[in-house]
Amino acid sequence: xxxxxxxxxxxxxxxxxxxxxxxxxxxxxxxKNEDVCSGTSKANSGIVHSxxxxxxxxxxxxxxxxGNRMMGDVCNExxxxxxxxxxxxxxxxxxxISDLEALKERGEKNGVEGLTILSREDLLKVEPHIGDExxxxxYAPTAGVICPFKLTIAxxxxxxxxxxxxxxxxxxxxxxxxxxxxHVVTDDEEYTAAVVVNAAGVYADVFHNMVSEKKLRITPxxxxxxxxxxAVGGFVNHxxxxxxxxxxxxxxxxxxxxxxxxxxxxxxxxxxxxxxxxSAGGIDSVIEKSALSVKNLPIRQVITSFAGLRAHxxxxxxxxxxxxxxPGFFDCAGIxxxxxxxxxxxxxxxxxxxxxxxxxSEKADFIAQRKDILNPSTLSLEERNELIxxxxxxxxxxxxxxxVTEGEILDAIRRPVGARSLDGVKRRTRAGMxxxxxxxxxxxxxxxxxxxxxIDLTQVTKSGGKSTIVNARTKDGDSNE
Amino acid sequence: MNKVDIVIVGGGPAGLAAAVAAYDDGAxxxxxxxxDEQLGGxxxxxxxxxxxxxxxxxxLTGPEYADRFIRQxxxxxxPFLLNTMVMEISPDRVVTAMNREDGMFQIKAxxxxxxxxxxxxxxxxxxxxxxxxxxxxxxxxxxxxxNIEGYMPGKEVVILGSGDIGLxxxxxxxxxxAKVKLVAELMPYSGGLKRNIVQCLDDFDIPLRLSHTVVxxxxxxxITAVTIAEVGADxxxxxxxxxxxxxxxxxxxxxxxxxxxxxxxxxxxLSPVTGGPVVNESLETxxxxxxxxxxxxxVHDLVDFVSEEAAKAGVTASRFARGERSADSGREIxxxxxxxxxxxxxVTVRPDxxxxxxxxxxxxxxxxxxxYVSVYFDDTRVRHQKKRILAPGEMEQVVILKKQLDEIPxxxxxxxxxxx
Numbered sequence: 001x002x003x004x005x006x007x008x009x010x011x012x013x014x015x016x017x018x019x020x021x022x023x024x025x026x027x028x029x030x031x032k033n034e035d036v037c038s039g040t041s042k043a044n045s046g047i048v049h050s051x052x053x054x055x056x057x058x059x060x061x062x063x064x065x066x067g068n069r070m071m072g073d074v075c076n077e078x079x080x081x082x083x084x085x086x087x088x089x090x091x092x093x094x095x096x097i098s099d100l101e102a103l104k105e106r107g108e109k110n111g112v113e114g115l116t117i118l119s120r121e122d123l124l125k126v127e128p129h130i131g132d133e134x135x136x137x138x139y140a141p142t143a144g145v146i147c148p149f150k151l152t153i154a155x156x157x158x159x160x161x162x163x164x165x166x167x168x169x170x171x172x173x174x175x176x177x178x179x180x181x182x183h184v185v186t187d188d189e190e191y192t193a194a195v196v197v198n199a200a201g202v203y204a205d206v207f208h209n210m211v212s213e214k215k216l217r218i219t220p221x222x223x224x225x226x227x228x229x230x231a232v233g234g235f236v237n238h239x240x241x242x243x244x245x246x247x248x249x250x251x252x253x254x255x256x257x258x259x260x261x262x263x264x265x266x267x268x269x270x271x272x273x274x275x276x277x278x279s280a281g282g283i284d285s286v287i288e289k290s291a292l293s294v295k296n297l298p299i300r301q302v303i304t305s306f307a308g309l310r311a312h313x314x315x316x317x318x319x320x321x322x323x324x325x326x327p328g329f330f331d332c333a334g335i336x337x338x339x340x341x342x343x344x345x346x347x348x349x350x351x352x353x354x355x356x357x358x359x360x361s362e363k364a365d366f367i368a369q370r371k372d373i374l375n376p377s378t379l380s381l382e383e384r385n386e387l388i389x390x391x392x393x394x395x396x397x398x399x400x401x402x403x404v405t406e407g408e409i410l411d412a413i414r415r416p417v418g419a420r421s422l423d424g425v426k427r428r429t430r431a432g433m434x435x436x437x438x439x440x441x442x443x444x445x446x447x448x449x450x451x452x453x454x455i456d457l458t459q460v461t462k463s464g465g466k467s468t469i470v471n472a473r474t475k476d477g478d479s480n481e
Numbered sequence: 482m483n484k485v486d487i488v489i490v491g492g493g494p495a496g497l498a499a500a501v502a503a504y505d506d507g508a509x510x511x512x513x514x515x516x517d518e519q520l521g522g523x524x525x526x527x528x529x530x531x532x533x534x535x536x537x538x539x540x541l542t543g544p545e546y547a548d549r550f551i552r553q554x555x556x557x558x559x560p561f562l563l564n565t566m567v568m569e570i571s572p573d574r575v576v577t578a579m580n581r582e583d584g585m586f587q588i589k590a591x592x593x594x595x596x597x598x599x600x601x602x603x604x605x606x607x608x609x610x611x612x613x614x615x616x617x618x619x620x621x622x623x624x625x626x627x628n629i630e631g632y633m634p635g636k637e638v639v640i641l642g643s644g645d646i647g648l649x650x651x652x653x654x655x656x657x658x659a660k661v662k663l664v665a666e667l668m669p670y671s672g673g674l675k676r677n678i679v680q681c682l683d684d685f686d687i688p689l690r691l692s693h694t695v696v697x698x699x700x701x702x703x704i705t706a707v708t709i710a711e712v713g714a715d716x717x718x719x720x721x722x723x724x725x726x727x728x729x730x731x732x733x734x735x736x737x738x739x740x741x742x743x744x745x746x747x748x749x750x751l752s753p754v755t756g757g758p759v760v761n762e763s764l765e766t767x768x769x770x771x772x773x774x775x776x777x778x779x780v781h782d783l784v785d786f787v788s789e790e791a792a793k794a795g796v797t798a799s800r801f802a803r804g805e806r807s808a809d810s811g812r813e814i815x816x817x818x819x820x821x822x823x824x825x826x827x828v829t830v831r832p833d834x835x836x837x838x839x840x841x842x843x844x845x846x847x848x849x850x851x852x853y854v855s856v857y858f859d860d861t862r863v864r865h866q867k868k869r870i871l872a873p874g875e876m877e878q879v880v881i882l883k884k885q886l887d888e889i890p891x892x893x894x895x896x897x898x899x900x901x
Contacts, residue, residue, distance in 0.1 A: 226608075227605070231742070231745075274701055276612065276613075276701070277610065277611045277612040277697075277698070278610045278611065279610050280608075280610040280696065280718075282610070283608050283610060302605065302606055302608065303603065303605045303606055304603070304604075304605025304606075304613075305605060305608060305610075306613060381585055384584065384585050385584035385585055388579075388581065388584040388585070389584065392581035392582070393581070395579055395580050395581035395582070395583075395584055395585075396564060396566075396580070396581055397516070397566040397568075397579065400516065400566065401742075403568070435600075435603075435742075436600045436601070436603055436619075437603035437604065437605050437606075438603075438622075439600060439601050439603055439618075439619045439621065439622045440600065440622070442622060443622065443625050443626055443629075443630055447630075457630070457632055458632070461615065462614070462615035463615070463702070464702075465702045466615075466702040466703045467614060467615035467616075467702040467703050468615060468703065469615055469616075469626075469634065470626055470630070470632035470633060470634055471632075471633060471634070471635055471636070471729070472632070472633045473631055473632060473633070474627055474631050474632065474633055474657050475657055475658065476631070
């Protein structure tokens with residue numbers, strides 16, 4: 001029997017787990033995929049929003065502002081890359097400047113600090129590639145960019161270090177309450193707990209509706225993105241949003257915290273909660289729409305495209321806390337944008353609700369700090385050579401595009417909640433995330449995974465499940481040994 | 482800091498040939514830096530034959546061809562470091578490299594030869610819509626898995642792109658028992674060598690579908706099927722022409738990109754057409770003392786020409802390192818392209834530095850039948866050679882004699898063009 005079971009190891013599930021791990025409680029996180037950060041948390045804009053967009057008085061507004069304010073400290077504590085570069089929301093029609101002013105007012109009511117409206121002249125000084133039709137922009141200095149993988153992974157690692165259990169490849173089939181005890185049924189086991197936290201992303205409605213009569217409906221809203229090589233880093237210096245118009249919400253163009261440029265997303269409502277396939281129309285539309293914000297986007301430098309699913313609930317707001325008819329079941333549902341920004345605040349909020357209701361005591365030996373995988377390029381030449389002398393694996397480059405060493409990959413696999421697949425290694429170290437998209441490093445990373453996990457090469461996967469990479473020896477493969 | 486006359490970045494066919502030629506020209510202080518665990522570069526995974534017909538007048542496999550040069554390097558006792566990644570090259574030719582044994586170290590070189598080769602264009606750069614499952618490989622990655630690691634990616638294969646590695650892998654996968662269903666090529670012509678189409682596709686009844694591309698990829702975890710469609714003249718898919726093929730493997734052979742991240746960081750200017758450095762007749766880049774050869778300069782289809790080009794870079798680098806410079810009157814001729822010629826290497830020629838002759842290598846942008854390769858000295862046509870076929874997949878060259886250049890002291894422009 002657990003005290004708390006958390007459904008889903010995305011950024012929200014992991015943030016809640018991390019906050020709850022401050023208390024004396026037996027916590028289990030169940031995840032249907034093979035790793036943390038495998039759903040919506042891995043496929044989004046990587047933006048820390050300032051908070052002007054959400055309507056006054058909504059949970060989105062409140063937790064956006066709170067999350068934004070917390071993000072600096074959280075990222076310091078957990079060693080997550082975060083850069084408060086500021087955002088610009090551009091307006092391309094003089095007639096719409098009043099809308100820009102309305103946004104500013106809404107933001108100020110939400111509590112966003114430092115909002116100003118910049119003229120085209122001012123914009124050109126900071127963003128030389130701004131589109132020809134842009135007339136003005138709302139500048140939000142508190143917005144930033146973050147690594148969504150690292151934030152989720154850091155929450156999870158820290159939760160694990162503080163005693164939280166994680167179980168992957170475990171799909172929850174049924175949740176029910178019997179005599180005040182929650183039962184969570186998976187393919188091969190039935191777990192029990194006093195509390196269930198529903199952080200199941202696009203599936204949060206499914207679990208909520210199993211336990212409550214007040215039904216939710218989450219529509220997976222797909223967004224296509226394109227990602228450009230770091231070689232075009234500095235193309236834009238801020239996150240550039242478009243002022244929503246009658247024609248739609250527009251797309252953003254932003255540097256990522258790692259120096260790539262990302263453009264997207266589209267917004268298409270889907271029936272299938274697994275449909276992360278990009279579409280030709282989506283990619284074309286992202287490129288076309290970006291031209292309003294910036295000119296001469298170097299499309300030839302696109303290194304990949306991907307799609308993510310927003311968990312859009314019919315009510316349009318976050319749903320946080322216990323439904324009236326399901327005490328002990330805590331929803332974190334409808335977490336779409338600004339969910340990533342809000343995650344630290346949601347984690348604290350949900351943990352507080354549970355702590356107060358169940359009078360959890362604080363752990364005396366809670367470890368708040370987490371160190372990320374060492375990035376040798378941040379070291380001086382002398383320090384680096386000392387490291388290589390101590391651990392020669394840091395002298396071997398595995399991913400040449402992103403200069404990732406074997407030492408970093410070993411660390412990614414060996415640390416708590418470690419990587420078990422190529423994508424797991426990629427999200428933790430960036431190996432395979434560069435311009436050749438793992439063409440050169442994947443055979444090498446496969447070999448390291450094989451060795452470290454003590455499995456056969458045919459069992460090494462891209463992202464768990466059926467995603468094996470090779471399926472058999474060649475005819476004379478055995479003699480190649 | 483260690484000092485070396487010539488540092489060669491890359492121990493593949495280009496680096497090896499450059500090293501041997503530099504040594505034979507008299508350079509004795511040479512260091513080859515190779516990132517892989519053995520010399521030979523990509524040739525080590527090219528276990529098919531067809532290498533060396535020009536250089537050795539016999540058909541060798543890739544490893545055999547590499548071995549010929551590796552032997553020459555070891556006979557000359559030219560030093561090399563394996564498993565060593567070059568991290569940075571500075572404009573004043575300080576090379577920073579790293580390996581397990583020596584850590585990170587710097588070498589001051591009199592001359593640097595760039596011989597890093599190229600990489601394959603990945604799926605993401607092709608903007609193919611659909612899922613991003615396992616089972617999608619660039620052809621060279623699959624080649625490494627099959628030929629070096631000894632593992633098969635799958636049993637039912639579709640190949641997008643008819644580059645040479647894709648064609649070679651169509652045959653290789655077939656020989657290993659896989660069913661290669663088709664090769665789809667976006668363009669109305671193949672990007673590979675004619676001989677590879679005959680020997681790797683036709684001989685195995687593998688269909689080549691020109692003007693076709695992949696428009697959808699199915700399978701969330703592992704690829705299960707692709708949809709291909711015919712494309713129009715604008716390379717956009719034509720509705721109603723879609724055909725679905727089940728498969729567990731999709732190989733991509735959609736072009737090679739010279740790997741010039743190190744060069745760019747050193748300040749080397751690149752050609753937007755080739756993606757390789759802009760060089761003069763000595764294969765020297767805009768950064769003095771930095772030379773380039775092989776696939777990092779422009780993508781070749783035959784290794785024999787890589788060796789030939791690299792030998793040239795080896796000699797010119799050796800002379801530069803010795804401080805030997807021919808008297809230079811400052812004359813410089815621009816090499817221009819017209820009518821279907823996409824690029825030339827080199828793009829500038831200083832006649833004072835041309836020895837007996839000058840080889841200009843180039844590629845065309847379309848298929849030309851019964852056309853002429855013409856060379857103009859300013860407005861005068863000096864060469865008009867009939868070619869039965871010219872194709873984008875086959876590199877061409879013209880050779881100009883030094884004395885032709887010397888005959889016209891005020892020559893400004895050499896133009897290479899295709900004429901009907």
